[in-house]
Amino acid sequence: MLHQKLFFKDLLDYSSSKSTFLEKVDIKSLSRLSEISIDDADGNISISATLKLNDQLNPSISxxxxxxxxxxxxxxxxxxxxxxxIIYSIDFMNESHDQGGQNNIEYISINEEGIVLLDLLEGEVLSSIPMSIMxxxxxxxxxIDKLGMFLRSSDENTEKKNKPFSDLSEILGKDSN
Ligand SMILES: [Zn+2]
Incomplete structure (x- = not known):
């Protein structure tokens, strides 16, 4: 359900029968999230979702x-x-019925091109990640670890380069005190 393209009618069908699902999605199938992840990491996201009709009898996912x-x-x-x-709740609206009068309700307008729920939920995750995450x-x-690795990997050349590195260690040692 997450990966396929759904049209408004599909969303309406799933919501009318109140569908729930739980799915773990590998980070590698999420292009935008894998772009900002460590290359060889085995990340994933677990999605739980309920599709049901909202008060306006439109489909919603939460x-x-x-x-x-x-x-x-x-x-x-x-x-x-x-x-x-991440707790989310999104209402859908059929674009052809969009009267523009739903000012106070946050909803996503579905046009004839449909929607892939996974793209939508990936967007929810992306918008929860701080701009400059650190x-x-x-x-x-x-x-400090990187410097340590650097020094270790240079062990073979220790004899030649020992002096500059020990100077550097001394300087760093002073800084951290
Ligand atoms: Zn850091």
Whole structure:
């Protein structure tokens, strides 16, 4: 249901019979989310959804999305685990019946091109991610680890390069005190 294209009539059918579903979606099938995730991460989102008619007898979808993502910290570019519960509720409207008088209700107008629910819900996740997402605390950032890795990987050249690196370690040691 999530992956296929649905038209207003389909949404109406599912909602009239009150459909619920639970699905775990691999991050690799979500192009916009995988763009901002760590390349080789096995992220996913779990979507629970109920399709039912709202007070205006239009289809609506609501539920929660639990994310299990490895995003890229905008400060250190290291992996940042982002687990969040997103509560959502979206009403649909048939575009041809859109009178423009629903000012106070947030809804999505469905035209003859239909809609893919997964795209919609991916958008809900994207809009919940802070613009410049980063580790909560600079001490959680990867800079120190990266430097450590760099030093370890340079061990083979230690003899030649030992001195500049030990100087650097000294400087960093002073900074952190
Ligand atoms: Zn960071």
């Amino acid at each position: 539920g929660e999305i639990n994310t299990n993502l490895s995003l890229i910290c905008q400060r250190c570019l290291g992996p940042l685990d982002w687990s969040k519960k 580790h909560k605390n600079i001490e959680l950032c990867e800079n």
